[in-house]
Amino acid sequence: MGDVIPAPEAPRIPIIDNDEAAARRFPVRRIYCVGRNFADHAREMGAAAPAGKADRGLPTFFLKPADTIVVDGQVPYPPGTTELHHEVELVVALGADAPPGELAPERAGALVYGYALGLDLTRRDLQAAAKAKGLPWDTGKSFDFAAPVGALVPAAALGDLAGRSIALAVNGEIRQHASLDDLIWSVPEILHELSKLYALRAGDLVFMGTPAGVGPLRPGDSFQATLDGLPPLSGRILPALA
Known part of the structure; x- marks a missing residue:
């Protein structure tokens, strides 16, 4: 039996590695997001922040549709809001399915x-x-053009995440800046916790949470996100679609 409507293609993210001629892309299946994964951001949003790992509780998760991804950095101002805010994040891309059951962090x-x-x-x-x-x-989180993403770098090429800094500048002014060492939940811990709730699959993305300094974006604003060892994510907020 044929489809009654054309099946949409999976969104695809460009990959940067040593084999540039291959022009490979990463098809996206699902987007998981981690809330309040930096203590300073939790506090700026009026939430309690853990004093240490012993009192972290459980991480907060939400999802965005895969078709909210933007790869060219051009973001029309969304409808229904006067307070579009930026939250810069490390994105983790999964290249293999998790085994059935709970995934051990190691x-x-x-x-x-x-x-x-x-x-x-x-x-x-x-x-x-x-x-x-x-x-x-x-x-507030799931809408068209809600997930700009930069080019992927293979984990083997990037190496250890420890000590790397993430930042976001708007119109050339630094708004957010933090070390990934300040994440409340590490990448292995987040994947472990997600595996208790979902079947993780190749093609999934995980947005790891944002540091303090979130703030407004307006039409005409330019942004540039940076993280040591990754290509920057640059873009612009466009006027709302007519």
């Missing part, structure tokens, strides 16, 4: 294909209104 690294930079764009006013009513805040 085995999580074998799933990772590579890393990229991303922005978890947020309609902050919609998120805040939903939170105030105790409602889900999907409309």
Whole structure:
């Protein structure tokens, strides 16, 4: 039987490695996001931050549709909001399926294909209104063009993440800056916790959470995200679509 409508293609992220002639791309299946994974950001959002690993509790997760990915950096200002905010994040790309059941943290690294930079764009006013009513805040996080992502670098080429810094500049001014050492939950720990809730598959992305300094983006603003060893993610906020 044939499809009654054309099947959409999976979004694809460019890959940068030594074999540039191959022009390979990474097809995306699903996007997981980690909330409040930097203590300073948790505090700026009015949430309690753990004093140490012993009192971390459980990580907070939400999802974005794969078709919210933007690879050219051009982001039309979204409808329904006057408070579009930036959240710069490390993005983890999975290149293998997790085995059935709970994934041990020491085995999580074998799933990772590579890393990229991303922005978890947020309609902050919609998120805040939903939170105030105790409602889900999907409309604040999941919308068209909500997930700009830079080119992927294979994990073997990047090496250890320890000590690397992540930052975001808007119109040339640094807004966010932190060390990945400040993550409350590491990449293996997050994959372990996700495996308790979902079947992780090749093609999944994980946005690892943002440091403090989130703030507004307006039409005409330019942004550049950086992380040691990764190609920068640059782009611009365009006028709203007519």
